[in-house]
Amino acid sequence: MSLTDELAAFIQTDQGEFNALSLRLFGYQYAHNLPYQRFCNGRGQTPETVTRWQDIPAAPASAFKRFALTCVPESECVKVFHSSGTTGSETSHHFMSADALDLYKISLKAGYERHFPLLPLLALMPPPSQAPHSSLSFMLETLGAEFLWGESSADQLCHSLAGLSVPCTLFGTAFAFVNFFDATSSEHFALPAGSLVIETGGFKGRSREVEKSELYALFTEQLGVPPEHCFSEYGMSELTSQFYSQGLIGPKLAPPWLKTRLLDPVTGTDAVPGQPGLLAHYDLANLNSVLAIQTEDLGVWDERGGFQLLGRAPGAVLRGCSLLAE
Known part of the structure; x- marks a missing residue:
């Protein structure tokens, strides 16, 4: 079964193992997404050294503004999503291959339903x-x-x-x-x-x-x-x-194929429970870009599950x- 098919099956049926799929997707993105590969090399975290999804390097969300974070040539992408921004401000660009767009449709429908x-x-x-x-x-x-x-x-x-x-x-x-x-x-x-x-x-x-x-x-x-x-x-x-x-x-609350870490903004390690942290998201539906993204949003864990969003x-x-x- 192809990686795309495995990810789709996990999203639709919950049959699969998040860590194993994360590592497989990380290996694919490391091999084909060259800006991300350089970022991982600079941190000394590669598919040869990473064994847990929590250790997959999270690319800063701002990197989507400066680099084409895509695993296929830009010319082969069928859709590009932009972030919103004030007039004249720099916006993010999320490149979608045909397979990535199909997986996005599966993910958004399954998550909504x-x-x-x-x-x-x-x-x-x-x-x-x-x-x-x-x-x-x-x-x-x-x-x-x-x-x-x-x-x-x-x-x-x-x-x-x-x-x-x-x-x-x-x-x-x-x-x-x-x-x-x-x-x-x-x-x-x-x-x-x-x-x-x-x-x-x-x-x-x-x-x-x-x-x-x-x-x-x-x-x-x-x-x-x-x-x-x-x-x-x-x-x-x-x-x-x-x-x-x-x-x-x-x-x-997130679906099973999307996990989040709250990171101390100073140390980069997991925030102490009850204390705010920067949200880092790990999304198995992010096929063509990077599955791990470090945001500029603050959150705190909620004892009922999920997190409370505190803002930028x-x-x-x-x-x-x-x-x-x-």
């Missing part, structure tokens, strides 16, 4: 035709979402949502929701019972910023969706898998798919 029922999906996001390099727009299209972005005015959109007769899942960036609520502040209605809301978090200083508790109160006040039916998605253009959390204080480390560059909503 672990958390949510298959309700009609409505997206307050631009479609791929308007945002061809957005991994989030691609994800929503793959999930069969109906894109509401730019299709009507806020009042017309409000009227359409108020007229729904079956439960739905409404997915959008945090400040897309805030902009919608500001434009329809006098409108209050209830989505059909059983409806869900998924927000991607983050304002990045680009619109009126509200606390998460206020945003979730607006979901209830203006959409009739209780907090326990509100969810948050955490993802990155550099990853091909997603974390989800429920309600105001639910931890970020001081001085980190602004990032987030939510910028697309402007």
